[in-house]
Amino acid sequence: MKDFTQLAQERYSVRSYKPDPIPEDVLRQILEAGRLAPTAKNYQPYHVYVLKSEAALKTINEITNCAYHAPVVLMFCGVLDQAFVDPWNGHNGAEMDVSIVATHMMLKAADMGIGSCWVCWYDSAKVKEAFHLPENEEPYCLLPLGYPSEEASPSERHALRKSLEEVVTEL
Numbered sequence: 635m636k637d638f639t640q641l642a643q644e645r646y647s648v649r650s651y652k653p654d655p656i657p658e659d660v661l662r663q664i665l666e667a668g669r670l671a672p673t674a675k676n677y678q679p680y681h682v683y684v685l686k687s688e689a690a691l692k693t694i695n696e697i698t699n700c701a702y703h704a705p706v707v708l709m710f711c712g713v714l715d716q717a718f719v720d721p722w723n724g725h726n727g728a729e730m731d732v733s734i735v736a737t738h739m740m741l742k743a744a745d746m747g748i749g750s751c752w753v754c755w756y757d758s759a760k761v762k763e764a765f766h767l768p769e770n771e772e773p774y775c776l777l778p779l780g781y782p783s784e785e786a787s788p789s790e791r792h793a794l795r796k797s798l799e800e801v802v803t804e805l
């Protein structure tokens with residue numbers, strides 16, 4: 635098993651997938667890793683849709699060119715009326731909670747040799763309509779999942795990270 639630092643260093647956004655399905659037990663372990671994620675007040679204001687039927691995958695690939703024809707696409711929704719709301723600034727915490735859940739799944743997938751790519755490039759109104767999402771659910775991101783194809787490789791942006799000095803301030 636890789637240690638966490640190695641996993642974080644080696645993970646990259648996969649944008650080309652083999653059509654091979656993800657075994658059910660592997661998918662289940664990825665979903666379970668997300669279920670363990672912390673959320674504000676432990677309210678767990680999220681809903682994950684597993685797009686894997688031919689119809690669902692066709693729909694999402696028609697809405698965005700960033701689902702990359704992966705064999706599975708996770709769609710992460712915040713459940714707005716279940717989320718913690720910051721009493722000082724009124725900020726709804728669903729998006730932050732969803733991000734942590736999706737991050738757990740992204741990293742667990744990588745740990746199991748499954749590639750993924752965090753995707754926000756879609757018209758959320760179209761997604762809501764196409765998948766008949768309830769009024770209180772907001773689709774915050776997608777995570778295409780699958781085995782990386784032979785052509786998959788990190789994009790140029792993968793290597794571009796600001797230095798710690800640029801992003802960290804000690805006070």
Ligand SMILES: Cc1cc2nc3c(=O)[nH]c(=O)nc-3n(C[C@H](O)[C@H](O)[C@H](O)COP(=O)(O)O)c2cc1C
Nearest residue numbers: 645646647649700751752753754755788789791792
């Ligand atoms: C919030 C967020 C939104 C992103 N949206 C997209 C997207 O819509 N399409 C895409 O191909 N990549 C998307 N990415 C992937 C980023 O471009 C990628 O993580 C970044 O360039 C660093 O590369 P790496 O993941 O290979 O390290 C997104 C990443 C994040 C965190």
